[in-house]
Amino acid sequence: MARVSFASSHTQRNNGGTGFQQNEEERPTAGLAACSFGPPSSYARAIYEEENVRFFILRSRIAYNIEVAMQYNMWATRAHNDAVLGAALTACKHVVLLFSVNNTHYFCGWAVMRSRPGQCRFKSDLFRGAEGPHGVSQSRFEGKTFDLEWIR
Numbered sequence: 395m396a397r398v399s400f401a402s403s404h405t406q407r408n409n410g411g412t413g414f415q416q417n418e419e420e421r422p423t424a425g426l427a428a429c430s431f432g433p434p435s436s437y438a439r440a441i442y443e444e445e446n447v448r449f450f451i452l453r454s455r456i457a458y459n460i461e462v463a464m465q466y467n468m469w470a471t472r473a474h475n476d477a478v479l480g481a482a483l484t485a486c487k488h489v490v491l492l493f494s495v496n497n498t499h500y501f502c503g504w505a506v507m508r509s510r511p512g513q514c515r516f517k518s519d520l521f522r523g524a525e526g527p528h529g530v531s532q533s534r535f536e537g538k539t540f541d542l543e544w545i546r
Contacts, residue, residue, distance in 0.1 A: 476511040505542040512538035
């Protein structure tokens with residue numbers, strides 16, 4: 395997992411500098427429909443322009459894991475990443491996760507963490523559906539699951 399950071403270049407905001415105001419109707423619905431490409435929504439722009447945001451790149455061995463994550467709005471990572479992501483969620487207003495499948499050379503979506511690892515309504519066994527040629531699971535999620543909100 396790699397950390398990505400960049401200097402903030404904030405512009406004047408609509409509500410006196412505290413971020414954009416939005417109604418629930420403006421927020422994208424979670425799931426595959428929210429992952430369509432196009433210009434950023436006002437909700438995505440508001441997250442991007444916040445000052446207290448951490449960005450992480452998460453890679454999956456297989457696309458199946460990301461499909462499950464999009465369907466159930468959750469993710470699980472390896473155990474050693476739980477502490478890093480949990481600390482980031484405690485310290486920051488938003489933790490943004492950019493997802494990629496190994497060896498594809500592209501990002502398949504991005505999401506915002508909505509719970510700490512271990513505080514998800516689903517278990518990581520949902521990721522165990524993809525098996526390799528010898529019946530061995532292709533997923534390696536020993537860590538705890540956490541909730542996501544998919545943005546794109």
